[in-house]
Amino acid sequence: MKLYSFFASGTSYRTRIALNLKGLDYELVPVNLRGDEGLKSADYRALNPMGAVPTLVTDKGVLTQSTAIIEWLEETYPEPALLPKNAEDRAWVRALCSIVACDIHPVNNRRILQYLQNDLGCSPEQVDEWARRWLKDGLGAMEQMLASDPRRGVYCYGNSPGLADVYLVTQLAGAKRFKLDMSPYPTLQAIGDACAKLEAFQKAAPAKQPDFVA
Ligand SMILES: N[C@@H](CCC(=O)N[C@@H](CS)C(=O)NCC(=O)O)C(=O)O
Known part of the structure; x- marks a missing residue:
């Protein structure tokens, strides 16, 4: 399998973690989100018409949209x-994932932040404040849900890493990037610390990617 990925992309990061947790081998193809080529090239758009990462090329075809890719991985490699x-617990875990995938990531995506700054004239400080605003809403909800949930263990659900952890960890990285005060989220922080000890998460980290730039 070939994963088109950008080191700092949250959606690539979540897909890398899921692939690693499944123990799958994949070739990583870096796509530069910050350059003029990469995402904008006609060749890449033929694979991924949204011009976004990630894209997973498998022997069964091309998959786009990280949530669809991750669900495909879960169905194709169940263990x-x-x-x-x-079903109720699956809905619970998917609700946690959706806070990241639907309520935080889309409004804090690079192209949205660029539009705020380049087209609407927001200052870099205002853009950062925007990103923190939606991080606070989403992470606040996750903290509230997880802090009192009896199904929580070392990880979001029980004592094995699962899908909610895959999504959560990528937004903890987002929170760090936007210098969000993490003191209101001790439960999330503890889960993030537990995930950081696992090789699957370590190998997927932005700083470990071949295209990483400090
Ligand atoms: N819903 C898509 C979102 C993909 C997406 O927008 N990825 C970002 C990186 S995290 C991207 O490629 N952005 C390109 C841009 O903003 O120009 C998914 O989950 O795969």
Whole structure:
């Protein structure tokens, strides 16, 4: 499998973690989000018409959209399972994932932040404040949900890493990038610390990618 990925992209990061947790080998193809080529090239858009990362090329075809890719991985490589066995708990875990995938990431995506700054004239400080605003909403909800949930263990759900951890960790990185005060989120921080001890998460980290730039 070939994963088109950008080191600092949260959606690439979540896909890398999921691939690693499944123990799958993949070739990483870096795509430069900051350059003039990469995402904008006609060749890349033929693979991914949104011109975004990630894209996973498999022997069964080309997959786009990280949530679809990750669900495909879970269905195609069921072990180790990243989702719980019963439907209610799966809905719970997917709700946690959706806070990241639908409520935080889309409004803090690079192209949105660039539009705020380049087209609407927001200052870099205002753009950072925007990003923190939506991080606070989403992470606040996750903290509230997880702090009192009896199903929480070392990780978001139980004592094995799962899908909610995959999504959460990428937004903890986002929070760090935008210098969000993390003191209101002790539960999330503890889960993030537990994930950081696992090789699957370590190998997927932005700083470990071949295209990493400090
Ligand atoms: N919903 C898509 C979002 C993909 C996406 O927008 N990825 C970002 C990086 S995290 C990207 O490629 N952005 C390009 C840009 O903003 O110009 C997914 O989950 O795959």
